[in-house]
Amino acid sequence: MTLIYRDARFLLHKTGAHPECPQRLTAIHSRLERSGLLQRCSQQDVVLAGDDDILRVHSERHLDSIRKFSKAGGGRIEVDTVMSPESAEVAILAAGAAVDAVSKVINGVDSTALCLVRPPGHHAVPDGPMGFCLFGNAAIAARAAVRRLGLDRVLIVDWDVHHGNGTQDVFYEDEQVGFFSAHRFPFYPGTGRKSETGGGSGLGTTFNLPLQFGISRLDYLSAFENLLTRAADSIKPDLIIISAGFDAHAEDPVGSLGLETQDFQKLTELVMQVANTHCDGRLVSILEGGYNVDRLADCVEVHLETLLGE
Numbered sequence: 001m002t003l004i005y006r007d008a009r010f011l012l013h014k015t016g017a018h019p020e021c022p023q024r025l026t027a028i029h030s031r032l033e034r035s036g037l038l039q040r041c042s043q044q045d046v047v048l049a050g051d052d053d054i055l056r057v058h059s060e061r062h063l064d065s066i067r068k069f070s071k072a073g074g075g076r077i078e079v080d081t082v083m084s085p086e087s088a089e090v091a092i093l094a095a096g097a098a099v100d101a102v103s104k105v106i107n108g109v110d111s112t113a114l115c116l117v118r119p120p121g122h123h124a125v126p127d128g129p130m131g132f133c134l135f136g137n138a139a140i141a142a143r144a145a146v147r148r149l150g151l152d153r154v155l156i157v158d159w160d161v162h163h164g165n166g167t168q169d170v171f172y173e174d175e176q177v178g179f180f181s182a183h184r185f186p187f188y189p190g191t192g193r194k195s196e197t198g199g200g201s202g203l204g205t206t207f208n209l210p211l212q213f214g215i216s217r218l219d220y221l222s223a224f225e226n227l228l229t230r231a232a233d234s235i236k237p238d239l240i241i242i243s244a245g246f247d248a249h250a251e252d253p254v255g256s257l258g259l260e261t262q263d264f265q266k267l268t269e270l271v272m273q274v275a276n277t278h279c280d281g282r283l284v285s286i287l288e289g290g291y292n293v294d295r296l297a298d299c300v301e302v303h304l305e306t307l308l309g310e
């Protein structure tokens with residue numbers, strides 16, 4: 001049945017003339033409504049994340065400054081990141097959806113969930129916003145899974161075209177949450193080298209797959225499968241979280257790594273296979289980037305259809 005999190009309030013994070021805009025979700029919603037896929041999903045209420053959930057990943061200073069900035073009317077809070085008066089609450093709802101999805105999947109309500117949220121999260125660092133992101137939705141969900149819901153091991157799979165530097169920072173020295181990222185390199189934000197593999201007790205739990213622009217789709221997919229399999233065999237996750245960005249699509253105006261829409265079916269299948277092998281298919285997918293709104297709608301449709309098992 002795939003649990004689905006969608007809410008009109010995610011449109012209230014207004015960014016002006018910016019690639020990360022409400023139209024991204026509007027396009028997804030109208031596509032899913034027309035496709036008939038929504039009737040096969042179980043729609044979930046979106047609730048705010050608790051401060052405790054956010055503070056397992058971010059500093060109190062960061063949470064306070066996001067709230068204050070919204071209250072003061074918003075504007076550009078970071079070189080690439082814009083907020084409106086509603087953005088703080090919307091960002092806390094995005095984190096809340098991710099946490100609720102993880103909680104329901106762990107409790108067996110369903111084995112898969114898709115969170116159609118914004119703003120995205122994987123660039124947000126523990127002490128600040130970055131790259132369109134305010135709070136690390138996937139990181140907050142993974143921490144809740146381990147610290148509040150008692151899981152031993154979680155693997156975050158990030159196929160957004162940009163390296164998930166924020167997520168990597170949070171878990172770099174964490175032995176319980178593994179991080180796998182396939183991304184264009186060299187590219188924004190500059191991190192994600194192969195040699196970044198974790199530190200301290202988290203040494204060996206970070207798996208980076210930097211890929212050069214121009215790589216063939218076949219080479220991308222086979223490199224993805226190889227390192228993902230290795231990461232999962234090493235982490236042995238009880239749950240997998242996908243940082244699902246769709247900006248590696250060939251027609252994406254911000255990213256692009258030459259992928260076509262049907263490649264996101266293959267990526268979804270690969271992660272589902274790994275989830276079936278290690279954790280009874282438990283999989284929570286959280287929207288990150290994707291800035292060609294029509295291609296984004298195509299990709300999310302294919303992704304959801306695959307999650308539903310068609």
Ligand SMILES: [Zn+2]
Binds near residue numbers: 245
């Ligand atoms: Zn991205």
